[in-house]
Amino acid sequence: MTTAARGKAHRYEDQPDVAVVRGVCPHDCPDACAWQVAVDQTTGRAVDLWGAPDHPVTAGSLCAKVDRYLERTYHAERLTTPLRRMGAKGEGRFAPISWQEAIEETASRLQAIISQHGAEAVLPYSYGGTLGYLQGEGMAERFFTKMGASRLARTICAEAGVQGYQYTVGGRIGTDSTDFAHAKLIWIWGSNSLTSNLHLWRQIQTARHQGAKVVVIDPIRTRTARAADEWVPITPGTDGALALAVMHVLVRDNLIDHDYVREHTIGFEPLTDRARDWSPERVATITGIPSERIVELARDYGRTKPAAIRINYGLQRHPGGGMATRTIACLPALVGAWRHRGGGILLTASGAFDFDTRPLTRPELATAPRLPRRINMNRLGDALSRDPARLAQAHHHPRPRDRGPSPAQAGPPVFALVVYNCNPAAVAPDQRAVLEGLRRDDLFVAVLEHFATDTADYADIVFPATTQLEHWDLVPSYGHLHLALNRPAIAPVGESQPNSEIFRRLAAAMGYADAAFRQDDRTIVEALVTAQQGRRLPADAWAHLLQHGHVRLAVPDPYLPFAKGEFPTESGKCELYSATMARDGYDPLPTYTPAAVEPDELVLLSPPAHSFLNSSFVNVDALRRREPEPAVTLHPDDAQRRGLDETSTARVHNATGELRLPVRLSRDIAPGIAVAPSIWWNKLSPQGANVNQLTPAEEADMGGGAVFFHVPVRVERAP
Ligand SMILES: Nc1nc2c(c(=O)[nH]1)N[C@H]1C(S)=C(S)[C@@H](COP(=O)(O)OP(=O)(O)OC[C@H]3O[C@@H](n4cnc5c(=O)[nH]c(N)nc54)[C@H](O)[C@@H]3O)O[C@H]1N2
Ligand SMILES: Nc1nc2c(c(=O)[nH]1)N[C@H]1C(S)=C(S)[C@@H](COP(=O)(O)OP(=O)(O)OC[C@H]3O[C@@H](n4cnc5c(=O)[nH]c(N)nc54)[C@H](O)[C@@H]3O)O[C@H]1N2
Numbered sequence: 001m002t003t004a005a006r007g008k009a010h011r012y013e014d015q016p017d018v019a020v021v022r023g024v025c026p027h028d029c030p031d032a033c034a035w036q037v038a039v040d041q042t043t044g045r046a047v048d049l050w051g052a053p054d055h056p057v058t059a060g061s062l063c064a065k066v067d068r069y070l071e072r073t074y075h076a077e078r079l080t081t082p083l084r085r086m087g088a089k090g091e092g093r094f095a096p097i098s099w100q101e102a103i104e105e106t107a108s109r110l111q112a113i114i115s116q117h118g119a120e121a122v123l124p125y126s127y128g129g130t131l132g133y134l135q136g137e138g139m140a141e142r143f144f145t146k147m148g149a150s151r152l153a154r155t156i157c158a159e160a161g162v163q164g165y166q167y168t169v170g171g172r173i174g175t176d177s178t179d180f181a182h183a184k185l186i187w188i189w190g191s192n193s194l195t196s197n198l199h200l201w202r203q204i205q206t207a208r209h210q211g212a213k214v215v216v217i218d219p220i221r222t223r224t225a226r227a228a229d230e231w232v233p234i235t236p237g238t239d240g241a242l243a244l245a246v247m248h249v250l251v252r253d254n255l256i257d258h259d260y261v262r263e264h265t266i267g268f269e270p271l272t273d274r275a276r277d278w279s280p281e282r283v284a285t286i287t288g289i290p291s292e293r294i295v296e297l298a299r300d301y302g303r304t305k306p307a308a309i310r311i312n313y314g315l316q317r318h319p320g321g322g323m324a325t326r327t328i329a330c331l332p333a334l335v336g337a338w339r340h341r342g343g344g345i346l347l348t349a350s351g352a353f354d355f356d357t358r359p360l361t362r363p364e365l366a367t368a369p370r371l372p373r374r375i376n377m378n379r380l381g382d383a384l385s386r387d388p389a390r391l392a393q394a395h396h397h398p399r400p401r402d403r404g405p406s407p408a409q410a411g412p413p414v415f416a417l418v419v420y421n422c423n424p425a426a427v428a429p430d431q432r433a434v435l436e437g438l439r440r441d442d443l444f445v446a447v448l449e450h451f452a453t454d455t456a457d458y459a460d461i462v463f464p465a466t467t468q469l470e471h472w473d474l475v476p477s478y479g480h481l482h483l484a485l486n487r488p489a490i491a492p493v494g495e496s497q498p499n500s501e502i503f504r505r506l507a508a509a510m511g512y513a514d515a516a517f518r519q520d521d522r523t524i525v526e527a528l529v530t531a532q533q534g535r536r537l538p539a540d541a542w543a544h545l546l547q548h549g550h551v552r553l554a555v556p557d558p559y560l561p562f563a564k565g566e567f568p569t570e571s572g573k574c575e576l577y578s579a580t581m582a583r584d585g586y587d588p589l590p591t592y593t594p595a596a597v598e599p600d601e602l603v604l605l606s607p608p609a610h611s612f613l614n615s616s617f618v619n620v621d622a623l624r625r626r627e628p629e630p631a632v633t634l635h636p637d638d639a640q641r642r643g644l645d646e647t648s649t650a651r652v653h654n655a656t657g658e659l660r661l662p663v664r665l666s667r668d669i670a671p672g673i674a675v676a677p678s679i680w681w682n683k684l685s686p687q688g689a690n691v692n693q694l695t696p697a698e699e700a701d702m703g704g705g706a707v708f709f710h711v712p713v714r715v716e717r718a719p
């Protein structure tokens, strides 16, 4: 792939009418690939796109989805003008209007709502359409801060795990993903790397060529599990128990790195007592993993050095997901894995960026006397309800010690929703409640989008947004240590504008006179970079980015964050016992609490489809054709018990909703689970509704995180 990409670059270097522009993939993916775009200078069209050969992680290749980015950018259904709704909400009938009309109408609706109900009646709603600093929460943050709008707790993906992980190690940092190449044992825990983190696989392959063993712990035999040396099927939501049994064996068999534990951890004695309760025999009945296998896993982990764990977000989308992540994060310290290059654990690298984002977000623009309320994005259905009790429930309270307000103090109902970089009608839990809220006649909805998504169909006003080929941005990574600059390669398609410009225009129409709303995109990006120079970035980072397109963070190379302890926790140690957790209302020691599942229920999992990125790319025909039509996959034993086979249609239902899906059978899943792929567009699904009809808006134990993978359902033959 690398050679091919180099060849390409050379081919265009010989063509004076083709310019090659550097950029970076904006998608919600740990790989943050740097790319290069060939643009025909006579037509102004992008004609080719490939992975940057000189980026250490991208190494010349993009994934199959983003290989189709030009198709997506020049898609016949790209939104090219602002739109005003003509039909009923959800119907998707619009008429084109001018930018001036769209901006003025939106600003005047917002102003009327603010003067009648206060600025908290406006709710911004955004997530991972782009991970760019600027087109993500850049100008948008300035705009909503100035307004004093409700704030959004962006909890839909990773919050439970991130909070849990931080209790143990203190920061959102871990093993450098490129160091996985040096590991001798790799556990991939709750992650389908070949689908969702492709470029890690290259490091893993390097490690395997040098004799490393790769074990995948997952209820599904994913394509990653198939490619690995071993698949350990686990009952969903029981990973914390498995980690406790591993600790039990490590202690019992004395596979502990006592020096590391003594110097760099706190709470080993009480942890030892706790782990004693979690014998492999007991945990076998919880996890479905035979006790001998648990013992083998633990011994392997204790004896192989370096051992690296790639833990990811699959296992934390559960009621006990925060505690499970916190528990697993203790393991590397117990065996001293942090000492070695290629040892440790990686959940996210985002904390390594830790930029001072004030030059971007401008917190000083706030004028409200107190911080506005914060709404948990997983509770969108409740947030859009007129019932004060439900609205109170939508307030973010990430820890037991954080109390939500009483209904009387929940604040005004939401009367305006401004959606950007997100498709909540398809991706948010409790879809019925979300759609019911979006249908409210007294709710004004503005959506910034590339396409008429399920969400855009509910908008009063739709703004056409530019893609990454058309705007400036700066993109960090949550999977590696390289920052990349994105330059616009082509002119905006149609009349589309960057999010930054749309909020700039809205700010002007709202009468926000601050200079912050007149700064241009390139200036903002440059100011953000220069503010980190000499701190998180090398002193010449901006010049380097302009020339090379990407730059490594100014962190040591190799990057072994905890080789000498130095955990950014309260104690400065890896907290096996956490006083912070006790104060926050949790058990200070690792533990496991089972989640409720009735005997006749299956646990429905809906992990990402290989060819989609969340709900992005579902409308790219070539990619949709690669995905099988939505179906529910069952273990043959579970199907037989229900009188189902591959000719049947199943009724899959629970208290949240119901779907009818064709049945598929597979022995590549653990018994007791059902699998349906995410995240189809509702309107492109055979039934007009996707799996989020069934996912409840309940919260995980930490961070107000979503529980997309703890969805108990009943499955029976559809009449
Ligand atoms: N192609 C593609 N790539 C993507 C995405 C996409 O939609 N498509 N999404 C992107 C986003 S937003 C994110 S957050 C990341 C997600 O990346 P990851 O967090 O790595 O998530 P997945 O790769 O979906 O892997 C989740 C895995 O967890 C498993 N799982 C579910 N419950 C449990 C459990 O209780 N225990 C264990 N051990 N495993 C469990 C599922 O079966 C699944 O295989 O990927 C990003 N990359
Ligand atoms: N059942 C189930 N549901 C899930 C998950 C699951 O595994 N199963 N995964 C969850 C996870 S991990 C996540 S992160 C969320 C993801 O949910 P979202 O963050 O909503 O991700 P996408 O579905 O990709 O939608 C992003 C939208 O942003 C738009 N967009 C992209 N770039 C821009 C831009 O520059 N400007 C504007 N205005 N728009 C842009 C895209 O066109 C797209 O429609 O979904 C969650 N939902």
Ligand code: SF4
Pocket: 025, 026, 027, 029, 030, 031, 032, 033, 062, 063, 064, 065, 066, 067, 198, 199, 613
């Ligand atoms: S989605 Fe991920 S793997 Fe694909 S190009 Fe973007 S960053 Fe790379």
Ligand SMILES: [Mo]
Pocket: 028, 128, 156, 157, 158
């Ligand atoms: Mo995510």
